[in-house]
Amino acid sequence: MLQALPLIFILAGLALYAVLGGADFGAGFWQLATARRTEGRRVREFAHHAMGPVWEANHVWLIFVLVIFWTCYPKAFGSIMSTLAVPLFIALLGIIFRGAAYALREGAATHEESGRIDAIFAVSSILVPFALGTAVGGIAGGRVPVGNAAGHEWSSWLNGTSIVIGALAVATSAHLAAVYLAADAAHDRETELERSFRLRGLGSGVIAGALAIAGVFVLNGDDHSLFHSLLSGRALPAVIVSAVVGLAALVLVFERRYELARYAASLAVAAIIAGWALARWPTILPNLTVDQAAAGHDILVSVVVVVVAGAVILLPSLVLLFRLTLTGRFRARELTVVETTTVTRPALRAGLLARVAVACLIAGAGLLNLADAQWAHVIGVTCLISFVGIAFCAIVVPALDEQASSR
Amino acid sequence: MSPQSVAAAFPPVDQHYLLQARQMQALSFSVHIPLVAFGISFPAMVLFVEWLGHRRGDELYLTLARRWSKVMITLFAVGVITGTVLSFEMGLLWPNFTGTFGSVFGVAFAIEGFSFFLEAIFIGIYAYGWRRMSPRAHMLSAVPIVITGVTGSLVVISVDAWMNHPTGFTLRNGKVTNVHPWSALLGNSYLWNELIHMYIAGYIVCGFIVAGCYAFGRLRGRWGRYERTALTIPLTIAALASPVQMLVGDWVARDVANTQPVKLAAIEGLYRTTRGADEHLLGWYTGNHMEHAIVVPHLLSLLTDHSWNGKVVGLDSVPANQRPPVNVVHWAFQIMVGVGTFLALLAVIYIAVRVRRKRLPDSVWFYRALVLAAPLSVAALIAGWVVTEVGRQPWVVYGVMRTDAAVTGAHGIVVGYGALAASYLVVACGLVWVLRRLARSPLELRTDAGSHAAAGTELEAA
Numbered sequence: 001m002l003q004a005l006p007l008i009f010i011l012a013g014l015a016l017y018a019v020l021g022g023a024d025f026g027a028g029f030w031q032l033a034t035a036r037r038t039e040g041r042r043v044r045e046f047a048h049h050a051m052g053p054v055w056e057a058n059h060v061w062l063i064f065v066l067v068i069f070w071t072c073y074p075k076a077f078g079s080i081m082s083t084l085a086v087p088l089f090i091a092l093l094g095i096i097f098r099g100a101a102y103a104l105r106e107g108a109a110t111h112e113e114s115g116r117i118d119a120i121f122a123v124s125s126i127l128v129p130f131a132l133g134t135a136v137g138g139i140a141g142g143r144v145p146v147g148n149a150a151g152h153e154w155s156s157w158l159n160g161t162s163i164v165i166g167a168l169a170v171a172t173s174a175h176l177a178a179v180y181l182a183a184d185a186a187h188d189r190e191t192e193l194e195r196s197f198r199l200r201g202l203g204s205g206v207i208a209g210a211l212a213i214a215g216v217f218v219l220n221g222d223d224h225s226l227f228h229s230l231l232s233g234r235a236l237p238a239v240i241v242s243a244v245v246g247l248a249a250l251v252l253v254f255e256r257r258y259e260l261a262r263y264a265a266s267l268a269v270a271a272i273i274a275g276w277a278l279a280r281w282p283t284i285l286p287n288l289t290v291d292q293a294a295a296g297h298d299i300l301v302s303v304v305v306v307v308v309a310g311a312v313i314l315l316p317s318l319v320l321l322f323r324l325t326l327t328g329r330f331r332a333r334e335l336t337v338v339e340t341t342t343v344t345r346p347a348l349r350a351g352l353l354a355r356v357a358v359a360c361l362i363a364g365a366g367l368l369n370l371a372d373a374q375w376a377h378v379i380g381v382t383c384l385i386s387f388v389g390i391a392f393c394a395i396v397v398p399a400l401d402e403q404a405s406s407r
Numbered sequence: 408m409s410p411q412s413v414a415a416a417f418p419p420v421d422q423h424y425l426l427q428a429r430q431m432q433a434l435s436f437s438v439h440i441p442l443v444a445f446g447i448s449f450p451a452m453v454l455f456v457e458w459l460g461h462r463r464g465d466e467l468y469l470t471l472a473r474r475w476s477k478v479m480i481t482l483f484a485v486g487v488i489t490g491t492v493l494s495f496e497m498g499l500l501w502p503n504f505t506g507t508f509g510s511v512f513g514v515a516f517a518i519e520g521f522s523f524f525l526e527a528i529f530i531g532i533y534a535y536g537w538r539r540m541s542p543r544a545h546m547l548s549a550v551p552i553v554i555t556g557v558t559g560s561l562v563v564i565s566v567d568a569w570m571n572h573p574t575g576f577t578l579r580n581g582k583v584t585n586v587h588p589w590s591a592l593l594g595n596s597y598l599w600n601e602l603i604h605m606y607i608a609g610y611i612v613c614g615f616i617v618a619g620c621y622a623f624g625r626l627r628g629r630w631g632r633y634e635r636t637a638l639t640i641p642l643t644i645a646a647l648a649s650p651v652q653m654l655v656g657d658w659v660a661r662d663v664a665n666t667q668p669v670k671l672a673a674i675e676g677l678y679r680t681t682r683g684a685d686e687h688l689l690g691w692y693t694g695n696h697m698e699h700a701i702v703v704p705h706l707l708s709l710l711t712d713h714s715w716n717g718k719v720v721g722l723d724s725v726p727a728n729q730r731p732p733v734n735v736v737h738w739a740f741q742i743m744v745g746v747g748t749f750l751a752l753l754a755v756i757y758i759a760v761r762v763r764r765k766r767l768p769d770s771v772w773f774y775r776a777l778v779l780a781a782p783l784s785v786a787a788l789i790a791g792w793v794v795t796e797v798g799r800q801p802w803v804v805y806g807v808m809r810t811d812a813a814v815t816g817a818h819g820i821v822v823g824y825g826a827l828a829a830s831y832l833v834v835a836c837g838l839v840w841v842l843r844r845l846a847r848s849p850l851e852l853r854t855d856a857g858s859h860a861a862a863g864t865e866l867e868a869a
Binding site: 071072102153324372388 | 463465487490491495497499508510513516519524525529532539551584586588596632635636644648655758762766819831833838840841
């Protein structure tokens with residue numbers, strides 16, 4: 001059980017990345033899809049602003065997945081990364097350009113400039129989920145053997161299963177983003193925008209569903225064993241849940257119940273990931289079971305402790321961020337009240353501070369650079385850091401006072 | 408220390424492009440590390456300035472803090488990308504390293520992942536919370552950014568310290584067993600000097616770069632109270648940290664001499680194990696000795712052993728295939744120390760004028776030197792890491808696993824290297840462009856009520 005626990009973390013991280021990061025990728029997709037229309041600019045502005053505050057947070061899920069993977073299943077990680085180096089590297093380039101375009105947009109002054117930057121952003125927003133999807137397809141289709149680049153570098157990810165999963169990733173992202181943006185537009189009473197995103201949500205949802213059904217047929221021809229285990233036994237409930245909930249999501253979008261639709265679509269994505277894991281259980285790669293791939297007992301315990309402790313801090317913070325974002329707090333007008341309560345400060349004894357700082361410097365240098373004992377080094381370093389802090393106060397406070405008075 | 412002392416996860420592969428793989432890693436790292444320097448120190452500076460603004464009720468500090476926070480966010484966003492590149496490369500370039508040792512050091516990256524996550528969350532709240540939250544709540548939202556900037560880099564540096572000084576596991580018949588990840592990472596004596604050296608470097612690099620920007624502005628005639636304040640704060644921090652860094656550096660070097668004597672020998676170009684070893688400044692290492700170097704008799708023994716005739720281990724203590732490339736390490740060290748000395752000198756001038764005359768230096772040469780100090784401090788930072796990492800070669804895990812046993816068997820390293828280098832070049836040009844734009848947007852010291860509704864609109868107006 002302990003051996004499988006980190007795998008559950010990884011799959012949960014993957015599902016969250018697919019849902020939250022996916023919505024961001026999808027926003028990029030719609031920026032491209034609306035580029036040539038008159039309303040395009042408004043859509044793009046809206047998409048850009050809506051994802052602003054949560055942008056970085058969503059993409060750290062990927063790093064989380066990678067890190068837990070290599071810590072807990074190092075051998076499987078090495079095999080996957082070396083065989084699937086090409087699609088993963090393509091995804092990496094996409095991530096670089098996508099992030100760069102996002103950061104650079106702050107500097108765009110004209111609409112032409114921001115339009116050009118948005119185009120880069122949009123193309124890479126499609127490339128990344130597609131490439132990552134093909135890599136997932138390579139793993140799911142059993143094309144990654146254990147070893148250092150032991151699989152085929154092209155056919156491992158350029159095959160029917162991979163391409164369908166890649167396309168599915170793009171379509172799902174587009175759907176999630178459209179529903180998210182429709183909800184935002186409804187919240188802001190932008191009826192025009194809401195209508196167009198609702199239509200997009202329905203369209204992309206239908207396409208995602210069609211791709212999923214097509215995927216079943218491709219899988220049947222491509223990897224019959226995965227097809228068989230997906231549609232029989234323990235994976236079947238997950239597949240059924242995914243289909244039913246996915247359909248429900250479409251109905252909910254039609255009914256303009258975006259909040260629920262978003263959860264339904266997310267559940268559909270999570271269910272299909274769970275179905276894949278259940279179908280492959282107990283192997284992680286061909287001829288490598290989860291138990292064989294897992295790291296030692298102490299390490300797994302450490303990771304579980306870190307993840308649980310981290311989650312205790314992380315989840316409330318994440319809830320705070322999403323609440324502030326989803327309630328539109330970050331799109332509200334700025335308050336204009338400036339506190340002008342000047343606090344009367346006690347006169348700083350700069351001279352005394354300076355003397356203490358010099359004493360710290362001398363003591364620190366003596367203990368760190370002349371003494372050899374470890375305890376002396378500890379005190380020495382502390383003294384030197386204190387020197388920087390105290391001397392900073394002694395110098396900066398009078399300097400700022402002087403600059404403020406000679407304005 | 409036999410080359411095959413560890414049985415790796417996968418059998419060895421024949422990789423012709425090991426050097427290119429190492430260069431690709433070095434490139435990714437060199438791009439990321441200046442951003443780390445900012446991540447360590449800049450949030451604290453921004454928070455300090457915002458605190459000044461609220462405490463003194465002075466709009467100028469708030470404007471400064473807000474403008475700095477935009478730079479902070481841009482750099483963080485770029486840092487997320489370059490950090491993602493590094494975590495991909497752990498597997499893309501070195502699958503046998505992660506495959507064999509991933510479990511030993513991985514916990515550190517799990518903590519780093521959480522730190523990064525929290526930092527991303529609160530940086531979002533901080534960025535979009537300007538004037539939409541109470542001053543207290545807004546400043547509180549910056550505190551996690553400051554803390555996670557420290558914890559995140561702490562654990563990553565602990566991994567590097569472990570690679571240089573591996574502990575916390577046993578090798579039995581070549582198998583890695585009995586792994587204690589916590590003692591490997593945090594119980595490692597090597598961690599503390601690397602950590603403190605890097606943290607101080609973070610303040611120096613960030614301080615001199617920010618000060619350098621305003622020094623450049625002064626040379627162009629932009630020199631109001633705003634600019635003087637914006638120069639004074641980072642410059643004071645960097646100026647105080649620079650001399651301290653020389654003392655800390657001396658401590659680090661002594662630890663290297665004790666735990667990685669071959670690295671120290673490469674730094675100094677010392678071939679034979681010697682008593683009363685001389686220090687060689689500059690020069691070129693050929694045919695097992697230094698040529699054209701400035702020689703300071705006995706200084707090396709004095710520095711590393713605190714004795715006139717102390718023994719210093721030379722490169723000849725290990726076979727030729729276990730020595731790092733001497734000139735790369737030696738020159739990286741010369742650059743680091745040379746620049747460090749220059750920065751400390753500049754710092755002493757600044758502090759002397761500030762304390763004695765109670766003003767900023769007047770000389771135009773001081774500000775020209777400050778402009779120069781900005782890129783030089785980055786060069787010193789990267790050079791310092793070259794000393795650590797190239798000096799560790801040919802090992803990826805010192806004395807346990809060779810780098811050529813860690814590399815991927817995949818083809819196309821050269822293509823990947825070229826593509827990554829080209830992408831980084833494009834992104835670097837873009838970054839310079841956006842930072843110039845941010846710097847050029849007009850100051851709004853007297854903001855009229857509600858003139859900007861969303862973050863970014865004031866830039867679009869520029």
